Amino acid sequence: MTDPQGLGRSPRFAQIASFARLPQSQDLSAAKGVFLGIPWDDATSFRSGAREGPSAIRNNSRLVRSYNMFAKVYPFRVLNIVDWGDIDPVPGFLEDTFQRIEAGLTPIFKAGVVPFVAGGDHSITLPILRAQKAATGKSVSLLHFDAHFDTWEAYWQTKRYTHGTWVKRAYEEGLLTKGNVFQVGIRSPLYDAQDVPNNAAIVHRTYTTEDVDANGYAPIMDQVVSEIRDDPVYVSLDIDVLDPAFAPGTGTPEPGGLSSRELIHFLRELYRLSVVGFDVVEVAPQYDHMGQVTALTAANALFEGMSAVARRRSTSR
Secondary structure, X not given: OOOOOOOOOOOOOOOOOOHHHOOEOOOOOOOOEEEEEEOOOOOOOOOOOHHHHHHHHHHHHHHOOOOXXXXXEOHHHHHOOEEEEEOOOOOOOHHHHHHHHXXXXXXXXHOOOEEEEEEOOHHHHHHHHHHHHHHHXXXXXXXXXXXXOOOOOOXXXXXXXXXXXXXXXXXXXXXXXXXXXXXXXXXXXXXXXXXXXXXXXXXXXXXXXXHHHHHOHHHHHHXXXXXXXXXXXXXXXXXXXXXXXXXXXXXXXXXXXXXXXXXXXXXHXXXXXXXXXXXXXXXXXXHOOOXXXXXXXXXXXXXXXXXXXXXXXXXXX
């Protein structure tokens, strides 16, 4: 059984900064969940810096505690979570890095362990989804929190693998269940009016921030749950879904986003879904000028994801 060191053992600012001060291990024999980092940002289109995300998230996760009173669960105990470490990228070489990510994640999915991943830019989700398909032979539903569609064909006319194209590539490769792709928090300006129908050809439902304002989180999640049902679902959270007031430390900030409280409400509903993987991406601490608030929020988002998976497992026994 894994758990962070308690208050009586050492100060929270002491010891090596594993996620939530969990044990560091790549032994999957007892784990039902693992935290791992992917420090990669060579596929960004504006500001780089997300390669520093996993380190910043680990440092700020020192404050995370063991018990979630809203989920009524000890997620680290239920899932026996360990900090697996990082998958080493090959700086400057996207295809090599993607191969390493897929090779690293495939045995985790094959073991039935849920990965909780800290990016890294959003391109990393594509090889993670490849690993899931390679391990299970099945596509997954996608719940995608983001300010941006990420369904563009290419950047700079020829580059088809970037942090803004991964959803389209995943759809084309058969990694996603058709009709079960959902987006929440979309609000960015677009390159062209055609981007809207192009996105709709891939994404079953897109909930903009105006939809969140009008309806709130509960009806949206009710709809998502009713359509995904028991299909395995991968949750990908771009931290720029939050307003820059709550998450300035990111590469492509967009005004008018969710609050951190709204996001947490959404994440606490994930226990109603069969989550097989979860990532938080695009944390760029160089721009986190307000007391590392972005990395702190990302660490807590991961904790809420872990809690949701643990809650579902605890109540289904």
